[in-house]
Structures are given as C-alpha cells and as structure tokens.
Amino acid sequence: MKYAYFPGCSLHSTAREYDRSAKEVALALGIELAEIPDWICCGATPAHITMQLLSIALPVKNLLLAKKMEACEVVTCCAACFNRLKTANKFMKQRGEEQLKIEKILGEPYRGEVEVRHFLDVLVNVFGSKNLETRVIKRLKGLKVASYYGCLLNRLKDVTGLDDEEEPRMIDDLMEVLGAEAVKWPYKTECCGASFSLTKTDVVLKLSGDILQMAYDEGAQAIVVACPMCQSNLDIRQAMVNKKYKKNFNMPIIYFTQLVALALGVEMKKLGFEKHMVDPRPLLKEKEIIFSKA
Amino acid sequence: MINPRTQELKNSRAESWEPKIAAFLCNWCSYAGADLAGTSRREYPPNIRIIRLPCSGRVNPLFVLKCLMDGADGVLIAGCHTGDCHYSEGNYYARRRFAILKKLFEFLGIDPRRFQMAWVSASEGDKWVKVVKELVEEIKKAGPILAKS
Amino acid sequence: MKIGVFICHCGTNISATVDVEKVAQVTSKLAKVHFSTTYLYMCSNPGQELIKKAIKEKGLDRIVVCSCSPSLHEKTFRKCAEEAGINPYLVEIANIREHCSWVHRDKKEATLKAIDIVRLAVAKVSRDKPLVKTYVPIEKRVLIIGGGISGIQSAIDIAFAKYPVTIVERESSIGGRMARFDKTFPTLDCAACILTPKMVTVSQSQYVTIYTCSEIEEVSGHVGDFKVKIRKRARSVDINKCTGCGACYAKCPVKVSAKFDMNLGLRKAIYVPFPQAVPNVPVIDRQNCLWFSAKNASGGTKKACGLCKKICNFGAIDYDMQDEIIEEKFGAIIVATGFTQFDHSVYGEYGYGKYKDVVTGLHFERMASSSGPTGGKIIRPSDGKEARDVVFIQCVGSRDEQKGVPYCSRICCMYTAKHALLLKEHNKDAQAYVFYIDIRAAGKNYEEFVKKVQDEYGAIYLRGRVSRIFEKGGKIIVRGADTLSGAQIEIKADLVVLATGLIARPETVKLAQMLHIPYDQNRLFTEAHPKLAPVETVTSGIFLTGACQSPKDIPDSVATASAASVKALGLLLQDKLEKEPLIAKVDRNLCSGCRACVVACPFNAIDMKEIEDRALKCKRDVAEVVEGVCTGCGNCTVVCRMSAIDIEGFSNRQIMEEIEAL
Incomplete structure (x- = not known):
C-alpha cells in the first residue's frame, strides 16, 4: 500500500505528534506514506471564507503534485485538509467555466482523478479493522474514551462520504478493536470553536468547555480526536476553560493514531505525548497501557 | 470517413444552421409534461416540433424514417415512465420496437444520436426541458442530415 | 377544401x-x-x-x-x-x-x-x-377506495342521491386517520363526536356497501364500466353473525401492541381497533393468535387456544375463513386513500428515531384521547411519567428538499398549536415550546387560534430549527436556534413531539398504475387541472378526494369529498355516456386476418369476425374492433402489416401529412 501523503501545516507545527504517530502506525502496518514534495496550503478556512477560487485552486495544486508522483490516492490526517481536498476534488469532477478558470490558473488540466482519503479511512476500510485486530499487541483495556469527530471529518456527507454525519461510529469502532471502551455521548460532532481559537476565544472556551463537560459527565477518561484543530482547542484551552468556568478538568485529548500506535506496540517515546498540555501519560500508566520505564 | 458532401454542408451551414427535430409525444404523460414546462415558463431551444399522439406505442417506425428522410435532423419519442402507461403497456411496445430500430440505424450508418427516446411524466416539466436541451446539443454535434434532394 | x-x-x-x-x-x-x-x-x-x-x-x-x-x-x-x-x-x-x-x-x-x-x-x-x-351505457354505481373521512363523506353524498356506492377499506373498520384524533382545530370539537355519527350514517344506509379488510386487486374497463376485483381478506369473524358483544376479546389471552394506538397501548389478538368501530365486529390477527400459531407450528405439538370460538354464543368465529375475491362493476371511482406520516428516523439530529420520548403528532393524539391508551394523560413513553415540558418541532420532513419532501404539509402548524393547547388543558403545570419556520395558519379562524394558543395558553413559539436532540439525565435535551433573538437555546424537555409531514402512501404507485391515473414526483395523485379540475383525474370517471391528492385538513377533505361526489353523480345521471370516436377502425378489404393486432391490443378490444368476401368469393376472417372497449391507443396500427387498421383522428395519413409539413 503506497500513498501520497499530505501532512498540511498543523502536522508540521502544533500537531507534530499526530504526524509522528501516524507515520509510526503506517510503518508498523507496512503502509508507505510518501510526502508530496513542495506541498502548499490546503486552502482551509482563511482561503475558503474569503475567495472560492483560491480555496479550490490551492488544494488542486496539491492534487496535481500528487498526480505527478503517480500516486492514485492521497492520504491526509488533518480533517480540514481532508475536507478541502475532497471538496476541491468533487468540484473539479464537474465541468463548467469555474473549472476551466482553475485549470487556467494552474496551467494544467485536472478532472478530479486523484482519490483523497483520510488516514482513519485507510486504517479502518483499506487495511481493515479485522486485520488491525490481529496486529494488536497491547489491548487498551479499561480505558474509557469519548470519540470526538468534530465538524470537518463527516460533513458534508456527499463530499467526504466517510461516515454518518450526525451519528458517526468509525472512531468508536476502532477504539473497540483496540480494546478500549467508547462511551456513548451525544457531542460527537459538536463544534469545538475551530477557527475562532484566536479571534473569539470566549466562544471557543464555551463550546470546548461544553464538550469537555459532556465527555466527563458520560464517564470518559480521555477524548480521542482525528483533527488537529479539535485537539488544540480542547487541549490547549483546557486550562483557560477551567479558570473561566471554575472547573477542574484534566481530560487528555489524544489522537487516534497515538492509541493505535500504542496498541501496535510502538514505543511511547516516539509518539510525542510530552507535547500535550494535559499529559495523557498518568492516565495511560494508571490503566497499565504504558509503564514508567517504557 | 465523413461523406465530403456532408462535410461541405456542415461547413457551409455551420454558422446559420439550426437543427430541426421532430418529437412524437404521448398525449397523457409527455405532452402534458411539455405543457407543464410551458405553464412553469421554463425556457428551452426552439428547435423541436411536437406531434401529439395518443401513446408512444402509436409511433410507427416508418414515421421516424419518414422524418429523417424529409430533412429532420433528429427524432425524439417521449412517453410515460415504465409502468405508468395510460394504456397499460403501450410504452413497453415502444421501448422494444425502438431499441431494434436504433440497432438498425447503427447498421445503416445513421448516427444513433439522431434518434432518441425519453420517459417524461406529466409532472416532469423540468425533465422535458432537460431532455430537449440535451437533445439539441447532441444533434448539433451530429450535424445536419443530408438534404432531401 | x-x-x-x-x-x-x-x-x-x-x-x-x-x-x-x-x-x-x-x-x-x-x-x-x-x-x-x-x-x-x-x-x-x-x-x-x-x-x-x-x-x-x-x-x-x-x-x-x-x-x-x-x-x-x-x-x-x-x-x-x-x-x-x-x-x-x-x-x-x-x-x-x-x-x-x-x-x-x-x-x-x-x-x-x-x-x-x-x-x-x-x-x-x-x-x-x-x-x-358513440355512446355506451353506464353502470350506475360508485366505488370509493378508502374509508376515511373523505371516503365516508363521498359515500354519504352519493347515497343521499340514492345511487348505490361501495366503500373498500383496508383496515377492519372505517374511520381512517380522523378516528385516531382527539380534538379537531380550530373549534376543538371532539373528533369522535363528529365522525361517529357519519360512520353510523353510512353503515345504516341501504345504498352503501362497506367492504372492510379489503383491497383493490385489479381494475379494468373504463368510465361507465369499470370492472374491479376486490380482495376481501379473511377476517375470521362472520360479520353477519357477530353482534359485537365483545366477549371474545375480553377472553382472548394474547396481548400485543396496538397499531391504532401508535403502539402506546395493548390490544388482544382478536380485537376491534377502537370502541366506535364500524362495523363493530372484531378481527383476528392471525400472526399473533394462538390458535393459528398452533395450527401453523410443525407437527401440531402446541395446544390450540380456541377460547374465542368457545365463548362466542353466535358461532361467529370462523377460523377456516378464506380470502375472498369479489368482482363488481362500477360506473365511477372515487379515490380517497389518504396519506401516511413521514418517517422521521432519517433525521440524525432528532436521534434517528431511537429515543422513546421523541414521538410524532399522532402519538400525541392518542395520548390526548380520553379513550386512548393513557386515558388522556400526556406521558413519557419511556417511563410513563406525566410530561411537563414538551417541545414541539414543526416541519419534520416537510419543506426539506434534502431529506424530506419539498412541499408544506399544510396542517402541521395548526395541529401543533392544537397540541400545545391540549397539553395545557391536560396538565396545568405543563409548558409547550414550539420550534417553527413560519406559521402558516391560512384558514377560517386559524390565525386567531394560533394567537390564542400563544397568548392564553402560554405556548412559547421559537422561530428556528432544532440542531440536535439527545438524552441526558433522564431528560431530552433539545438544542436549537431562536433566530429572532439570535440566541442558541437549550431546553430540558420531558417529551418531544415532531410534527411529521404528510406523504403519499407507499402503495399509491401500484394503485395509480391499476387505475391509469398519473401521480407526481411526490407520489401524490395528479388532478386533471390544478385550478379548474382539482378533483378530477385525466382518466374520465376517476375522481380524487382528500389527502391522496395533496395534504389537506378535515374541512378541505370533506369539501373535496362532496365535490368528487357531485362529479361522480353528474356522470351517473346521464342516460348513456358519450364516447370520443377517436378509436381504431379496420379496413376489411385490406385486412388479411393475421391476428397481430389481436395480440397487440392491451384491452382485448379486437375480435375476429368471419365475412363473406365477394371479390374472392369465399369466407374469411377479419379483425373487428369492439367500439365500447377500444381506447384508441394505436398499438394495433403499428403491428398491422397491411396498414388495414388505423386510429381515427390520429391516422397514418394525418401523421404522415404532419411529417411532410415539418
């Protein structure tokens, strides 16, 4: 299995541990991720709220680069990149003046021929949950997690085509494959505040605070995510949420790739847990998933 | 190979040429569907000439041949959807009959795009417009049929 | 010329x-x-x-x-x-x-x-x-398909004119949807009180025949002479012997959830759906009856029950009853098949139908009914406790091009307002919240009614959609937008009532194909003209009434029912029926008697007839068109090798002439 890998800006900065753990999982499972050379911005929020043309041209540029690698499929971990690449691809499959304009800007024809996948999709549907189950070395027994999908992964359904947009199950099922317990909770696709993180922080504190509260109320010990924005909002802002709403949350926000890697027996050191603001290690130790010396 | 005369005709009339299309519509579904396109004021190209018949099963293959021989650039037959025929099964007859005719056209070297069928119900004014628009585009690509003389 | x-x-x-x-x-x-x-x-x-x-x-x-x-x-x-x-x-x-x-x-x-x-x-x-x-005779009888309020009203009107009329009803009692309602807007008449007398009127009329547990199997013929096959499903109870005493269902040991009560209550395996049922004769639900399950069990190991048969003093219980096919002729048909409710389980935001305390308006009606399964208490189906805070959500399935139907279901604004009022009447401490897109209260005294519910009954109307419903701590949390204040709203509700839209019944397509009447993209039957012929169809002799044509409230259903009856009666009052002469005609000189047309005719309208050929001095067979049966579709013309058969008004000559003029 070989994929053109599109990391996106977050995975090279705030979400380096997501990038690292995804690559570890790929390595362990024999999935080859070849990074797209000279990849550029995926056209997420700043572009798509200002200019439609730019928000399509940017991801298409990346898809064209991937096409040159002779990779028929692009894989990405970031939910926002995934959403933009998918949207652009769907857009280019139609034919009209807008599409011609994009092709003119990029100087090359493109008709949506490169398939885009999320890494979660690759794990669950391409590699297969059943195959994955046979590779689990360390079952995550006793760990109760709330799977949090956020807004970009499954919306719009006819664009991403990944899972149910209101009641997704992919991460929940994956966690159960790994031996963890996925709690039932209603906030799987609630808004975390996403791109208002810097501009309207109070909104983010309220929204992220609600999500943390609901996860806590439903008995989750950690929240599992598949999006770097969700992770940073819930993790970095957790202390501010605690201060503003007089709470005492200590809820680790873990990437699904980190837990898959642990279950596959990857060394804890390689997975960047030290980068988290709310350290997941004490919880993982308590559940005997990792050990102090490991 | 394109017949040089056809090519010549195509070139000479390329700019001013507009296709003429004959359409046989069943009275109960498609004719009413075309009426609905009118009452909903949906615009479509004026290339189509409608001949009203009781049923798509009334269309004799000879009518289609006669149209093409008399200079129509394309022929459309439109009737009720499968199972909805006002006369129970007329459209089934039509469907079979014209599947064969289409094969015959291919054999004779008549561009199969010139002859099309569509199922348009009385409530599908929009579909009628779509069918006509697409058909006119197709026939334009197929070019003018040879002149009668 | x-x-x-x-x-x-x-x-x-x-x-x-x-x-x-x-x-x-x-x-x-x-x-x-x-x-x-x-x-x-x-x-x-x-x-x-x-x-x-x-x-x-x-x-x-x-x-x-x-x-x-x-x-x-x-x-x-x-x-x-x-x-x-x-x-x-x-x-x-x-x-x-x-x-x-x-x-x-x-x-x-x-x-x-x-x-x-x-x-x-x-x-x-x-x-x-x-x-x-040409002229054809008329069978002076009307068939009404569907015994809801529309069908009942049509039957009453036709019987009043002293013409025989037959109602075919799928369920074991006539009454339809209206029989399930508690009160009716905007006057708050009790539905049963105004419907029951009508049901009794039809059942007692000498001109009305009612076939319950029955469905249309096949329709052929044409205006003035429709031949209809009706399947009368085995009721297992003899209507003529049963007195409706009720001893059988009192004794029956089987309890299953009652569909009539939206599964909120229980009924027996032999049952009448509701106390005022017409005919007041029970029916045996063979799926759940112990006698039948024992009979169907392999080897007959189970002991058959048979209690109802033992208790019945009139010998009305008949386990061996079989489905019956009735064939009758009618001059006109009135279609009154009504509607069904939109299935809200497609909506993830409303929980995909998995929350017990998220119910539909029809559930609410049954709960509000004093003869209903909860005795008139508005309860939470999950724990049976009385509901205090109730959220109503309008336009569920209606006005939703993506997951529902594009049209407005027309009656939901009014029935939701009625529910909000009834809630308060049933429980003084209750509070109704209504999420709406627009209030469409166009009708006599409708707007005033909605105003009254808001002003006097304290229903809180919130203009906006609900984005999510979920359960938390035994409550249903409803989160939505109030677009007038711009705020996000979260309500901790005991019960959520969805105003699910009205949609066509799934069987309409099959029925439409049997009757040769068109239906639209929403599978609602299409009227002949939206303004000038709203109860007619393009097939002459077939008329529409009630919600099978478009969503309608009770007054509109009754009005269209009477309109359809007048149209049907107008037909029956003719001595004979004028028929367009646009039919097939055979040129005997050309006909070779090959019978291709006989096979092609969808209506069996072509017979063979022996004639004396004077030129050839012999007898030979030629095709002959039965004028009363031919519909003029023209399928015969295409198969005729000799062009001997042609359609008047759409003749080969005419069409060829048109083509030449192209």
Whole structure:
C-alpha cells in the first residue's frame, strides 16, 4: 500500500505528534506514506471564507503534485485538509467555466482523478479493522474514551462520504478493536470553536468547555480526536476553560493514531505525548497501557 | 470517413444552421409534461416540433424514417415512465420496437444520436426541458442530415 | 377544401413573444388555407362568435385554432365548430402557448416556430375526417377506495342521491386517520363526536356497501364500466353473525401492541381497533393468535387456544375463513386513500428515531384521547411519567428538499398549536415550546387560534430549527436556534413531539398504475387541472378526494369529498355516456386476418369476425374492433402489416401529412 501523503501545516507545527504517530502506525502496518514534495496550503478556512477560487485552486495544486508522483490516492490526517481536498476534488469532477478558470490558473488540466482519503479511512476500510485486530499487541483495556469527530471529518456527507454525519461510529469502532471502551455521548460532532481559537476565544472556551463537560459527565477518561484543530482547542484551552468556568478538568485529548500506535506496540517515546498540555501519560500508566520505564 | 458532401454542408451551414427535430409525444404523460414546462415558463431551444399522439406505442417506425428522410435532423419519442402507461403497456411496445430500430440505424450508418427516446411524466416539466436541451446539443454535434434532394 | 386559421393572442400570453399578425399573414398563404385571422381571446364568447361567423360567411369546412394546449380548449372549439355546422372532428388545435410563446423569449424565433406549429396543424386538419360520437351505457354505481373521512363523506353524498356506492377499506373498520384524533382545530370539537355519527350514517344506509379488510386487486374497463376485483381478506369473524358483544376479546389471552394506538397501548389478538368501530365486529390477527400459531407450528405439538370460538354464543368465529375475491362493476371511482406520516428516523439530529420520548403528532393524539391508551394523560413513553415540558418541532420532513419532501404539509402548524393547547388543558403545570419556520395558519379562524394558543395558553413559539436532540439525565435535551433573538437555546424537555409531514402512501404507485391515473414526483395523485379540475383525474370517471391528492385538513377533505361526489353523480345521471370516436377502425378489404393486432391490443378490444368476401368469393376472417372497449391507443396500427387498421383522428395519413409539413 503506497500513498501520497499530505501532512498540511498543523502536522508540521502544533500537531507534530499526530504526524509522528501516524507515520509510526503506517510503518508498523507496512503502509508507505510518501510526502508530496513542495506541498502548499490546503486552502482551509482563511482561503475558503474569503475567495472560492483560491480555496479550490490551492488544494488542486496539491492534487496535481500528487498526480505527478503517480500516486492514485492521497492520504491526509488533518480533517480540514481532508475536507478541502475532497471538496476541491468533487468540484473539479464537474465541468463548467469555474473549472476551466482553475485549470487556467494552474496551467494544467485536472478532472478530479486523484482519490483523497483520510488516514482513519485507510486504517479502518483499506487495511481493515479485522486485520488491525490481529496486529494488536497491547489491548487498551479499561480505558474509557469519548470519540470526538468534530465538524470537518463527516460533513458534508456527499463530499467526504466517510461516515454518518450526525451519528458517526468509525472512531468508536476502532477504539473497540483496540480494546478500549467508547462511551456513548451525544457531542460527537459538536463544534469545538475551530477557527475562532484566536479571534473569539470566549466562544471557543464555551463550546470546548461544553464538550469537555459532556465527555466527563458520560464517564470518559480521555477524548480521542482525528483533527488537529479539535485537539488544540480542547487541549490547549483546557486550562483557560477551567479558570473561566471554575472547573477542574484534566481530560487528555489524544489522537487516534497515538492509541493505535500504542496498541501496535510502538514505543511511547516516539509518539510525542510530552507535547500535550494535559499529559495523557498518568492516565495511560494508571490503566497499565504504558509503564514508567517504557 | 465523413461523406465530403456532408462535410461541405456542415461547413457551409455551420454558422446559420439550426437543427430541426421532430418529437412524437404521448398525449397523457409527455405532452402534458411539455405543457407543464410551458405553464412553469421554463425556457428551452426552439428547435423541436411536437406531434401529439395518443401513446408512444402509436409511433410507427416508418414515421421516424419518414422524418429523417424529409430533412429532420433528429427524432425524439417521449412517453410515460415504465409502468405508468395510460394504456397499460403501450410504452413497453415502444421501448422494444425502438431499441431494434436504433440497432438498425447503427447498421445503416445513421448516427444513433439522431434518434432518441425519453420517459417524461406529466409532472416532469423540468425533465422535458432537460431532455430537449440535451437533445439539441447532441444533434448539433451530429450535424445536419443530408438534404432531401 | 377551405381551411380557416384562427390565431389567439391570449391577452399578451401569446402575442408578447409571437408576432400573431405575422403568423396570420404567413399561414394565410398556405395551400388550402382560405382564411386566417387573429383575436385577443379566441376562447371567449366574442372569439367563438368570430369563428362561427367566419365559418358561415367564408364557407370554411375545417378549422385550426392556434391557442393553448388542446387539453384546455379542444372541446370548446369542437363544440363551437359543431354549432357553426361543421363536424367537430374537423378541428385541430395548434399549441402555440405552452409549446411556444411560454417557453421561448426571442420573438423572431418564437414566431417562426409558431408558424411551423400552425403548418403542422393545417397539414393534419386537411386529412381529418368527419366522425360521429358513440355512446355506451353506464353502470350506475360508485366505488370509493378508502374509508376515511373523505371516503365516508363521498359515500354519504352519493347515497343521499340514492345511487348505490361501495366503500373498500383496508383496515377492519372505517374511520381512517380522523378516528385516531382527539380534538379537531380550530373549534376543538371532539373528533369522535363528529365522525361517529357519519360512520353510523353510512353503515345504516341501504345504498352503501362497506367492504372492510379489503383491497383493490385489479381494475379494468373504463368510465361507465369499470370492472374491479376486490380482495376481501379473511377476517375470521362472520360479520353477519357477530353482534359485537365483545366477549371474545375480553377472553382472548394474547396481548400485543396496538397499531391504532401508535403502539402506546395493548390490544388482544382478536380485537376491534377502537370502541366506535364500524362495523363493530372484531378481527383476528392471525400472526399473533394462538390458535393459528398452533395450527401453523410443525407437527401440531402446541395446544390450540380456541377460547374465542368457545365463548362466542353466535358461532361467529370462523377460523377456516378464506380470502375472498369479489368482482363488481362500477360506473365511477372515487379515490380517497389518504396519506401516511413521514418517517422521521432519517433525521440524525432528532436521534434517528431511537429515543422513546421523541414521538410524532399522532402519538400525541392518542395520548390526548380520553379513550386512548393513557386515558388522556400526556406521558413519557419511556417511563410513563406525566410530561411537563414538551417541545414541539414543526416541519419534520416537510419543506426539506434534502431529506424530506419539498412541499408544506399544510396542517402541521395548526395541529401543533392544537397540541400545545391540549397539553395545557391536560396538565396545568405543563409548558409547550414550539420550534417553527413560519406559521402558516391560512384558514377560517386559524390565525386567531394560533394567537390564542400563544397568548392564553402560554405556548412559547421559537422561530428556528432544532440542531440536535439527545438524552441526558433522564431528560431530552433539545438544542436549537431562536433566530429572532439570535440566541442558541437549550431546553430540558420531558417529551418531544415532531410534527411529521404528510406523504403519499407507499402503495399509491401500484394503485395509480391499476387505475391509469398519473401521480407526481411526490407520489401524490395528479388532478386533471390544478385550478379548474382539482378533483378530477385525466382518466374520465376517476375522481380524487382528500389527502391522496395533496395534504389537506378535515374541512378541505370533506369539501373535496362532496365535490368528487357531485362529479361522480353528474356522470351517473346521464342516460348513456358519450364516447370520443377517436378509436381504431379496420379496413376489411385490406385486412388479411393475421391476428397481430389481436395480440397487440392491451384491452382485448379486437375480435375476429368471419365475412363473406365477394371479390374472392369465399369466407374469411377479419379483425373487428369492439367500439365500447377500444381506447384508441394505436398499438394495433403499428403491428398491422397491411396498414388495414388505423386510429381515427390520429391516422397514418394525418401523421404522415404532419411529417411532410415539418
């Protein structure tokens, strides 16, 4: 299995541990991720709220680069990149003046021929949950997690085509494959505040605070995510949420790739847990998933 | 190979040429569907000439041949959807009959795009417009049929 | 041959995009066209007078009227021609409105096309033949499909005129949806109190036959003479012997959830769906009955129950009863099949139908009914506790092009308002919250009713949609937007009631195909004309009433029911039925007797007849069309190798002439 890998800006900065753990999982499972050379911005929020043309041209540029690698499929971990690449691809499959304009800007024809996948999709549907189950070395027994999908992964359904947009199950099922317990909770696709993180922080504190509260109320010990924005909002802002709403949350926000890697027996050191603001290690130790010396 | 005369005709009339299309519509579904396109004021190209018949099963293959021989650039037959025929099964007859005719056209070297069928119900004014628009585009690509003389 | 061409301006409907004077000028030069003129409204009285005058003065012998679709005024102009002394079938309509002026913008192009359309019509009319109308007898009985309020009202009206009428109802009792309602808006009449007398009236009328547990199996024939096969499912109880004493269901040991009560309550395996059922005769649910399950069990190991049969003093229980097929003839059919509720389980935001305390309006009706499963208490189905805070969500499935239907279901605003009021009446401490998109309270005293619910009953109306419903701590959390204040709202509710839209019943397509009547993209039956023929269908003799045509409330259903009855009665009052002569005709000289047409005819309208051939001096078989049965579809013409069979009014000659004029 070989994929053109599109990391996106977050995975090279705030979400380096997501990038690292995804690559570890790929390595362990024999999935080859070849990074797209000279990849550029995926056209997420700043572009798509200002200019439609730019928000399509940017991801298409990346898809064209991937096409040159002779990779028929692009894989990405970031939910926002995934959403933009998918949207652009769907857009280019139609034919009209807008599409011609994009092709003119990029100087090359493109008709949506490169398939885009999320890494979660690759794990669950391409590699297969059943195959994955046979590779689990360390079952995550006793760990109760709330799977949090956020807004970009499954919306719009006819664009991403990944899972149910209101009641997704992919991460929940994956966690159960790994031996963890996925709690039932209603906030799987609630808004975390996403791109208002810097501009309207109070909104983010309220929204992220609600999500943390609901996860806590439903008995989750950690929240599992598949999006770097969700992770940073819930993790970095957790202390501010605690201060503003007089709470005492200590809820680790873990990437699904980190837990898959642990279950596959990857060394804890390689997975960047030290980068988290709310350290997941004490919880993982308590559940005997990792050990102090490991 | 394109017949040089056809090519010549195509070139000479390329700019001013507009296709003429004959359409046989069943009275109960498609004719009413075309009426609905009118009452909903949906615009479509004026290339189509409608001949009203009781049923798509009334269309004799000879009518289609006669149209093409008399200079129509394309022929459309439109009737009720499968199972909805006002006369129970007329459209089934039509469907079979014209599947064969289409094969015959291919054999004779008549561009199969010139002859099309569509199922348009009385409530599908929009579909009628779509069918006509697409058909006119197709026939334009197929070019003018040879002149009668 | 002197053809007259009459071009209508239709006000500006035609003349705005078609240069009618030019059309008149060009067409007047066509061969055989003797006279050509235009007029502002050709269908008006002066317009028709103009045609008649021209026919007489100019000696015209056939005419082309260039106007709207023939479905609108073909009859008008045929009659007009007849009055002027020419055969009504020497008239053709050139449809230059629906097929030209309304669908094109460019005046030059539209005018050219209009001229072509007229040329085609002139070509056709030149080959028209004078035809004579035929007459067929009428079976003076009406079939009503569906025994809800619409069907009941139609039956009462027809019985009042002393014509026999038959109601075919799928369920074991007539009454339909209305029988399930508690009160009706806006007057708050109790539904049972106003429906029951009507049910009794029909059941007692000597002119009304009611077939319950019955469905339409097959329909053939045509107006005046419909042949209908009705399947009467085995009720397992003899209607003639049963007195409705109720001993059987009192004794029956099986309890299952009651569909009539939206599964909120229980019923027996032998049951009447509700106390006022008509006929008041129970039915055995064979799936759940112990007698039948024992009988069907392999080896007969189970002991059969048979309690109901033992207790019945009248010998009415008949376990061996079989489905019965009844064949009857009717002159007219009224379709009153009603609606079904939209299934809200497609909505993830409302929990995909998995929360017990998220119910539909019909559940609420059953709970509010004092004879219902909760005895008139509004409860939470999950724990049976009385609901205090109730959220109503409108437009569930309606006005939703993505997951539901695009249309407004028309009655939900009103029934939600009624529910909000009933909630308060049933429980003084209760609070209703209503999420709405728009309030559509168009109807007599409707707006006032909604106002009253808001002002006097304290229902809180929130303009906005609900984005999510979830359970937390035994409550249903409803989160939505109040677009008027711009705030996000979260309500901790005990019960959520969804105003699910009205949609066509799934069987409508099958029924439509049996009856040969059209239906629209929402599977609602299509009326012949949305304004001028709202209860007729394009198939003559078949009429529509109630919600099978579009969502309707009770007053509208009753009004259309009476309208449909009048239409049906109008038909039955004729001595015999006029039939268009546009049917197949055989040229015996050409017919070779190959029988290809006999096989092709969908209506078995062609017989073979032996004739004496004088030229060949022998006897031979030729095809003969049964005039009363032929519908004029023309399928026979195409298979005829000799072109011996042809359709009057759409003859090969006429069509060929049209093609040549292309």
